[in-house]
Amino acid sequence: MTDHSLYVLLRKLEDAKIPFTLARDRPDTIRVTMHLVGERTEIDVFDDGHMEVSRFCGAEDIVGDEALVDRLIQENRD
Known part of the structure; x- marks a missing residue:
């Protein structure tokens, strides 16, 4: 191990028993x-083993629907 x-x-x-996902960006x-x-806490683990942590705290209220998703995509297009 x-x-x-x-x-x-x-x-x-x-x-x-904390749920997590992995990504490679x-x-x-x-x-x-x-x-x-x-x-939501994002932990970037580097090749050398050190970590950098970002925390995103806030309410989990519903703030929109499909129209909001479409608007966000349009506003953030490359």
């Missing part, structure tokens, strides 16, 4: 997104 910080983190999340990191009530 490896001691790389990514695997240590995944074992901790699994042991705590950059060649030198794997992003682990923890899904908590009222918060």
Whole structure:
């Protein structure tokens, strides 16, 4: 079993039964997104094992519908 910080983190999340997803947006990191009530936490784990954490807290109110999705896509097109 490896001691790389990514695997240590995944074992901790699994042991705590905290849901998460993995993504690879950059060649030198794997992003682990923890899904908590009222918060999303993104943890970028780098090749060398260090981590950078971003927290997004707030209400989980419904703020729109399909029209809002369409507007957001239009406003953020490349």
